[in-house]
Amino acid sequence: MQNLFDNTICAPATARGGAIAVIRVSGLHALRCVDGIFSGRTSLADAPGYSIHYGEIHEADGTLLDEVVVSVFRAPYSYTGENAVEIACHGSEYIVSRILSLLLAGGAKMAAPGEFTQRAFLHGKMDLSQAEAVADVIAAQTAAAHRIAMKQLKGGFSSELAGMRAELLHLASLMELELDFSEEEVEFADRTQLRELVGNVLTHCEKLIESFHLGNAIKNGVPVAIVGNTNAGKSTLLNALLGESRAIVSDIPGTTRDTVEETLNLDGVLFRFIDTAGLRDSDDTIERIGIERAYDKLATAQLVLAMLDLTAPPGELLASAQNIASRVTEDQQLIFLLNKADVVPVDVNAEARRALSPLLSNPGRQLYAISAKAGVGLEDLRQTLTTTWRNLDTASETTLVTNTRHLEALQNAANALRRVRDGLGIADADPAQGIPTDLLAQDLRESLYHLGTIVGEVSTDEILGNIFRNFCIGK
Numbered sequence: 001m002q003n004l005f006d007n008t009i010c011a012p013a014t015a016r017g018g019a020i021a022v023i024r025v026s027g028l029h030a031l032r033c034v035d036g037i038f039s040g041r042t043s044l045a046d047a048p049g050y051s052i053h054y055g056e057i058h059e060a061d062g063t064l065l066d067e068v069v070v071s072v073f074r075a076p077y078s079y080t081g082e083n084a085v086e087i088a089c090h091g092s093e094y095i096v097s098r099i100l101s102l103l104l105a106g107g108a109k110m111a112a113p114g115e116f117t118q119r120a121f122l123h124g125k126m127d128l129s130q131a132e133a134v135a136d137v138i139a140a141q142t143a144a145a146h147r148i149a150m151k152q153l154k155g156g157f158s159s160e161l162a163g164m165r166a167e168l169l170h171l172a173s174l175m176e177l178e179l180d181f182s183e184e185e186v187e188f189a190d191r192t193q194l195r196e197l198v199g200n201v202l203t204h205c206e207k208l209i210e211s212f213h214l215g216n217a218i219k220n221g222v223p224v225a226i227v228g229n230t231n232a233g234k235s236t237l238l239n240a241l242l243g244e245s246r247a248i249v250s251d252i253p254g255t256t257r258d259t260v261e262e263t264l265n266l267d268g269v270l271f272r273f274i275d276t277a278g279l280r281d282s283d284d285t286i287e288r289i290g291i292e293r294a295y296d297k298l299a300t301a302q303l304v305l306a307m308l309d310l311t312a313p314p315g316e317l318l319a320s321a322q323n324i325a326s327r328v329t330e331d332q333q334l335i336f337l338l339n340k341a342d343v344v345p346v347d348v349n350a351e352a353r354r355a356l357s358p359l360l361s362n363p364g365r366q367l368y369a370i371s372a373k374a375g376v377g378l379e380d381l382r383q384t385l386t387t388t389w390r391n392l393d394t395a396s397e398t399t400l401v402t403n404t405r406h407l408e409a410l411q412n413a414a415n416a417l418r419r420v421r422d423g424l425g426i427a428d429a430d431p432a433q434g435i436p437t438d439l440l441a442q443d444l445r446e447s448l449y450h451l452g453t454i455v456g457e458v459s460t461d462e463i464l465g466n467i468f469r470n471f472c473i474g475k
């Protein structure tokens with residue numbers, strides 16, 4: 001006999017430990033499925049949508065398992081767009097697992113990670129970028145991250161993309177019109193106007209690509225690389241900032257061989273501190289890989305904390321500072337930290353400041369004397385970090401891209417648009433050299449395709465699998 005509830009999924013929707021737990025059930029026959037284990041005043045199969053019902057759930061042998069309240073949703077007015085029931089029971093792990101067992105015994109299936117949201121996407125309740133925002137809303141740790149995720153969830157990003165795609169479709173139709181009449185050698189569309197249209201959308205695309213820097217910093221934390229020579233006190237600083245012993249500290253040079261990353265919410269701004277391997281020439285293969293990685297982190301950080309050891313010979317200190325400064329770009333902020341100030345005389349400190357002063361002429365560079373070990377000067381450092389980055393966003397109304405999948409799609413779309421724009425330009429200058437309209441139209445369609453992948457207009461099982469795999473069960 002075919003199982004009636006084959007397509008009905010269930011999963012716990014709340015984290016363990018609360019007073020109440022919620023179990024989600026969704027599918028064509030979700031109401032009848034829950035009826036199988038629920039005894040209330042009416043059967044759920046007859047209940048209207050948006051109604052709640054009190055009742056009991058019993059074990060197969062009749063023992064009372066729990067008193068519950070169930071909410072009934074009828075398609076399409078539910079999260080998934082299907083018939084759905086949410087069972088609110090006592091927040092006991094035992095009860096939750098028993099209810100799930102009873103549902104499974106009745107023929108329902110355990111939901112895969114993100115399957116509720118995936119169904120919501122498949123039933124057109126939300127597009128793909130909104131589905132991704134569900135995970136972002138749940139993970140958001142700061143007001144700024146929450147605001148971006150919420151805007152994406154409410155379709156702000158989607159409607160912006162829809163606008164861009166409408167412009168490109170208009171453009172495509174102008175081009176295809178020309179193609180249809182190509183036998184007659186007529187040029188319908190004014191190429192200057194076409195190029196302007198492409199240019200507008202391309203600029204928009206580039207602005208969104210640009211926004212990823214900030215979007216990513218807000219979502220994943222402003223990347224702060226702690227770099228410097230071995231034994232300068234980098235790991236001690238990370239631990240001091242975190243207030244816990246996260247990285248191994250020792251006076252044996254080369255202790256930190258890999259990068260250690262931790263996020264920290266300082267006064268509402270999320271930072272991602274990255275402790276790196278000490279920069280030095282090393283024969284040790286593994287240590288060398290760690291040093292390579294340290295340079296990578298330095299290159300991609302928005303803020304670089306250069307740890308300098310005041311107890312090291314002055315020449316060494318300066319060389320280290322110069323090495324780091326030479327690798328920092330204009331766009332990166334650089335803070336020199338003269339560490340171990342607790343154990344050196346004041347004049348050593350002053351001498352180091354003098355030696356470093358030429359490196360401080362660029363804007364965005366600062367210097368502090370600290371003791372990572374004794375916790376001296378760290379409050380000033382924290383203050384500087386939060387005041388510099390507090391303006392990160394929060395009131396900004398512009399869309400910020402936070403998702404690497406979206407970034408890649410935008411980059412691909414922009415590349416295709418650049419080919420169209422350049423192609424139109426050549427045709428202008430020298431019609432004989434012009435790239436045939438059909439090739440340009442193809443590039444245009446490609447850019448539409450890439451933008452379409454963001455909202456899931458075009459998607460493959462692989463794309464969906466990658467996205468929803470990272471969701472929790474019950475989401």
Ligand SMILES: Nc1nc2c(ncn2[C@@H]2O[C@H](COP(=O)(O)OP(=O)(O)O)[C@@H](O)[C@H]2O)c(=O)[nH]1
Pocket residue numbers: 228229230231232233234235236237248249250251253254255256278307339340341342343370371372373374
């Ligand atoms: N006196 C003093 N020692 C420190 C300070 N910071 C770190 N150290 C010591 O320097 C050594 C190396 O520290 P560590 O954090 O492992 O350096 P890393 O190699 O840069 O990660 C350890 O023995 C630390 O206790 C400081 O501010 N003052």
Ligand SMILES: [Mg+2]
Pocket residue numbers: 234235236247248249255256276278
């Ligand atoms: Mg270390």
